[in-house]
Amino acid sequence: MTILVTGCAGFIGWRTCSMLIAQGHRVVGIDNFNTYYDIRLKLWRAEELKKRDSFQLVEGDIENLGLLNYLFSNHHFDAVVNLAARAGVRYSMENPHVYLNSNADGTLNLLECMRKSDIKKLVLASTSSLYAGQEMPFLETLPVNQPISPYAASKKAAEVMSYTYHHLYGFDVSILRYFTVYGPAGRPDMSPLRFIKWIDEGTPITLYGDGSQSRDFTYVDDIARGTISALIDADYEIINLGGGNNPVSISRMITTFEELLGKKAVIDHQPFNKSDMMHTWANIDKAKKLLDWEPQIDFETGMQKTVEWYLENKNWISKLDV
Numbered sequence: 324m325t326i327l328v329t330g331c332a333g334f335i336g337w338r339t340c341s342m343l344i345a346q347g348h349r350v351v352g353i354d355n356f357n358t359y360y361d362i363r364l365k366l367w368r369a370e371e372l373k374k375r376d377s378f379q380l381v382e383g384d385i386e387n388l389g390l391l392n393y394l395f396s397n398h399h400f401d402a403v404v405n406l407a408a409r410a411g412v413r414y415s416m417e418n419p420h421v422y423l424n425s426n427a428d429g430t431l432n433l434l435e436c437m438r439k440s441d442i443k444k445l446v447l448a449s450t451s452s453l454y455a456g457q458e459m460p461f462l463e464t465l466p467v468n469q470p471i472s473p474y475a476a477s478k479k480a481a482e483v484m485s486y487t488y489h490h491l492y493g494f495d496v497s498i499l500r501y502f503t504v505y506g507p508a509g510r511p512d513m514s515p516l517r518f519i520k521w522i523d524e525g526t527p528i529t530l531y532g533d534g535s536q537s538r539d540f541t542y543v544d545d546i547a548r549g550t551i552s553a554l555i556d557a558d559y560e561i562i563n564l565g566g567g568n569n570p571v572s573i574s575r576m577i578t579t580f581e582e583l584l585g586k587k588a589v590i591d592h593q594p595f596n597k598s599d600m601m602h603t604w605a606n607i608d609k610a611k612k613l614l615d616w617e618p619q620i621d622f623e624t625g626m627q628k629t630v631e632w633y634l635e636n637k638n639w640i641s642k643l644d645v
């Protein structure tokens with residue numbers, strides 16, 4: 324198949340593209356290389372992908388409908404995997420407009436191009452952030468109508484607009500609600516990579532809250548595998564991709580890094596942020612049933628691989644702004 328992957332230089336996009344290529348697919352990847360976090364990480368991921376013949380990089384923005392029209396008229400895509408998004412929760416309070424523009428309008432642009440080119444299959448990245456305030460473990464059928472951040476609201480908008488295109492035009496849509504993804508070459512705005520770097524350098528860790536908040540951490544290769552599995556005929560399905568076990572507290576994550584690095588963390592406590600969730604925990608029964616998917620990498624193994632990648636790449640990672 325030829326697949327359009329948006330956000331290909333992003334953390335999940337990069338692993339998803341690598342896996343698609345390894346499975347023999349042709350991938351056209353688009354990314355706008357925005358500077359929300361240090362662009363050197365995106366460039367590194369893109370360079371890794373450009374080594375592969377069956378990968379083509381388009382540097383561009385999914386907000387640019389003219390560019391997308393041109394792209395869709397020059398390629399035949401069998402499916403679109405929309406991972407491009409503004410993805411940080413806290414920054415969405417500072418700059419809500421870019422979140423709606425990229426995450427909601429960008430998705431609408433893709434849906435329109437798909438409609439005009441008669442492409443029916445969409446895999447859309449959504450988020451566990453939508454479950455704020457609900458009972459755990461989070462089930463896909465819970466009502467998620469009270470998003471607590473502009474980020475979550477923008478993802479909800481993308482979900483429901485995709486539903487509209489499913490209803491009106493028979494699109495086949497898999498919506499994936501990811502739960503805290505971590506792994507090698509992860510995002511420097513998320514705690515795993517920045518905490519590893521700070522502990523290693525002896526820089527105080529900025530910790531929002533007391534560390535008892537917990538996350539259902541999911542390793543990036545598991546997420547990429549699940550994303551590719553979601554290319555099946557789904558009709559319209561919302562599916563959680565999460566660790567699915569008891570969530571891990573941020574304090575325990577810090578202890579894990581201390582042990583792996585052999586160094587002690589210095590912690591700078593900051594108040595808990597109102598846009599953050601205290602706990603996340605996925606019910607993954609639906610992913611097991613529909614996608615035959617469950618995580619293969621446990622928390623300890625995944626964090627060890629993440630620290631190993633950091634140590635192997637420290638010569639340039641040490642220069643990153645986190």
Ligand SMILES: NC(=O)c1ccc[n+]([C@@H]2O[C@H](COP(=O)([O-])OP(=O)(O)OC[C@H]3O[C@@H](n4cnc5c(N)ncnc54)[C@H](O)[C@@H]3O)[C@@H](O)[C@H]2O)c1
Nearest residue numbers: 330332333334335354355357384385407408448501503504
């Ligand atoms: N990482 C997680 O824990 C997590 C959890 C839930 C959901 N998600 C979702 O998964 C997807 C991928 O997240 P990620 O962690 O890889 O984030 P990321 O920021 O590393 O990747 C997103 C990529 O999209 C690109 N991008 C953003 N806006 C764009 C636009 N308008 N046009 C073209 N490219 C654009 C960025 O430059 C970036 O490379 C996002 O949709 C995110 O909301 C991620």
